[in-house]
Amino acid sequence: MRALFLCLAFMLATAPARAAQQAEPGYRISGMVIDAVTSAPVPRAEVSLSAGTGETKTTSGDDGRFLFQGLDAGKYPISAGAQGYIREGYNQHGAFFTGIAVGSGLDSEHVILRLHREAVITGRVTDEHGEAVRRAQVMLFGYDRASRSHATFMRAQVQTNDLGEYRFAHLQAGKYYVAVQTQPWYAQVGLSYSQEQGQPVPPSRSTAWKPDTALDVVYPITFYPGVTQEHAATELNLTASDKQEANIQLQAVPSVHVRLTNLPGNAENGINIQANQRFFGSIVVPLTAVSGQISPGEYEVAGLPPGEVTLNVSGGGNQEWRSQTIKANVSGNETLDGAGTTPIANVSGRVIFPTGEVISAQARVTLLDEGNQSASATLQKDGTFSFAPLQAGTYKVSVDAQGNNEYVENLSATGAKTKTSGREITISTAGDVQLGITMGRGMGGVTGVAKLDGKPAAGMMVLLVPASGQNLEEDSRMDQSDSDGTFALARIFPGKYLLVAIADGWDLDWSNGSDLKPYLEKAQSLQISADDQEKVAVEVQHKK
């Protein structure tokens, strides 16, 4: 069963637990809450059951036992939490867990809820003088074992207190990184160019008051144990109930001043410049920076840390949303060409919908680049669209037509040197690009039972991957079988697929083709057509 939100239990209204005294008609769910490592019962754990009208809670006794009764037949998500333990769904893996199936002939009375002791990371942030840094933003990066691509993502952020201390609690076992983003308390960063009588004046000749250069400093984003490069960061490997300390000392460095030239000089609403840094491939962290116009077409950006930064320059009138992304490794005082060196392409085209489709007024076409920046264009009534000038690169194409059952089926592109692959388009040179997008309608679904040695098996990882091996991240679907062995996969784009069920497959990096290959030989082949609902039984493979 898949959770809609990771904290499903918290999002619904509470309803008090039902009385345990009298036996009621209806089905029961009962079992025990135990420590996943020691197997000792966990007393006074709060066990929650999500039902249609809300949530029911009960507390486990001193023997760790709990009971819900008076239930209608159906499937129930169940989770438990206790002091010192992580709140978990039954057999939870990332966003998936095993739902309890209740009804005649089903055993829902021997549920063992395993809770893992939470791990904690604490630490202290100090500055170059060894003094505590307060109100610094500390970021925790981690993996999600069951997410599609095992990518690192930002798990949590906290601020340090007056002692410079921070604390991340309720952590699962796993690998983590800690980084700090803040500015020196004494820093006074300003633009070095000023304006006198409408003319820009370089810092050396300006008579306007400026803060002392000793204060024109920044702290780069710093990883534990005190490095600014992510590849040099120390990985914290946490086991359950682990308590690790990660102290970080910050070093102030002179702020980088970048002069951007060749920007549009006639931007109506001015030019907006945002700076950010990218970590672990896809995590974008915004930087605080100051920018201002030096003269028409020239801007200064100050307060940047040295290193790899990305500047997103956008501006223009209301109708046109023009943006430029400039990546550079900066230091000291630099001049960068605001026009960028990447070729500019003009993308326009047409979306072809299945017959009878009415295009709603809010329909949009969106192009997502590798930095997770998106550009979008409105769809006209005849299905045509036109983007503001874009940089060459690779983009994921998606169409939001306000319907819920459509997907991008095919792309075709002519014009400037382009290549389409699945739902991606790569533009290599400057010029005009005509993009044709064909939409398909009617996503399919697969439901069924996962069987191990002929019997329904709970908690199995069920995975559907495109047979072509392409678009693995976007097109695959995953579920965890419930207590009666059943699973459900939905919103499947029509096509040819392979279905596997793997016991304990949660640590597999299945988006990596080679990890998955050994299991595909025994996979079931499925052809999903539009609006198809397939019902299957799949044999569970053991982890190789």
Add this chain to the structure above:
Amino acid sequence: MQPSVRTFAIAFTFVAWLPCVSPATGRQLEADGFELSGKVINAATGESVSGALVQLQAPAGKVQFSSTDGTFAFTNLPRGRYSVTVRKPGFFSEQELGRWNAWMKSSQDVPFNGELVLKLTPEAIIYGEVKNENGEPIEGVTARVQSWQMENGRRQLHNDGHAVTDDEGNFRIAELKPGSYRVSFVPTNRGSWVTFDKLSHRKEADQGYSPQFYPGVADAELAAPIELHAGAKIHITQALSRQRLFEVAGVVRGANVESGLNLMLVSASGDMVQKAVRINPKTGEFQIPGIPAGTYRLSAMAPATNDEATKEFRPPLTATQLIHLNSDLTGVVLTLGRGLSAVVRVYGGGAAPDGTGNVPQVMVRLISKEFPQYSPGALAPPRKEEGKAVATIDDISPGTYTVEVYPHQPGYIAAIQCGSLDLLRDELTVVQGAALPPIEVTLRNDGAQLRVAVVQNGQPAAAAVVLYSEEYPRRSLLLQTNETGTLTQGNLPPGKYQLAAVNDVQDLDFQNPISMEKYLNHASEVTLQPGDQANVRVEVQEEHQ
């Protein structure tokens, strides 16, 4: 003029050499490079403070960090007057503490014959843990530090800091200025709004934690003050025990729930207490479970709608009820409608009440006695040019209010009448269904001017002065002298006043006759006639127990 210039030049040169003799540091190094040095000290302990940022502003920007013994030195400074600031995290500068003479003192002339001493006041910290009746930590409780402050002419609880307890129940609130504080603990509220067709039928009592003020009372007025001196670090362990929580259930009438309805329970401290609200969109029945015992304002609000089809504009509809909860409450009926309206008429401009002519503008506010955060009001008249000195305050919930009026031009409020009620003294009770007579405000500009000189032990002293009116206590004012101990206040309503000069005014409810009693025994008296210009000398009163 030549001889005097020469004299001056000689005198100047003579004076310029003098500092060389003193141990301090106003030496003249070159033609126009002077040195300015000094020390940064902890105002509470007198110890030196290292690593503080000392900054000189105009004419030239220069900075220094104080060294390990707290000293700093600027060299090569041109002659002039500099603005000096000092700061460091964990400390407050004199300016930040709002000392009246701080701004004056922050200007420094160079050359300077001496050591410049800069004071930083250390922050106070309140920290501790929140536990339940079993001694286990409670996570997610908001610990809030508040103090009574003067805001908008009223004594209100001001938020000074807050922190949420972590998984070990710990909280820590820093950056507190010296003063008197109240600490409250409010368990987290994951408010959610759920629409259900079936309302639940409870079978078991609900239990949970309810908000409390340290050391363990529900009411802000009963909370024990925590006195913080500079640099204090106070540790608190707060135990919250589970209490019975109750449910408020009833029905909302007169609303199209599907087009939007806001239902909330607000406590006297202004917090929304509901964690979850269940409502049946078709019948308007609602249930709000999990509420601790106490007094609340239950209000429903349907927002204004603009019907696109019929172009009809429906104004917002409200319904409010005061609820005293000490057991499950059912059968509450909230009938949405336009709340009560009060018409405000303003008279004034000359010495006699006048309904026409010069139209003065005033701000009228109704402050709810039970819920001080709730204060509907209006500007009367809304637009000056209209010539009609009338305004309306709409959607007033039933309850008891004090009425406050602030003039937007020179003058004083001579009278506020509502029917036979003298609102300068009395409270206004608003009852559902009973129409209110118009509120009539009379403004006059023949006020008196009072000049006060405060002395202590024969010397002028800066202090706070309470101008207390026995006739209309709510007219009493809390004023502050300048550094020479004088103050001037104009536009005062004629009448009899008592003056008390005091040093410590925090927490002083100066509009409350009971709080003021001990000061009034030693107060100076003055009776002001219209147009008077009076001078009074007041002796500072020592601390009273």
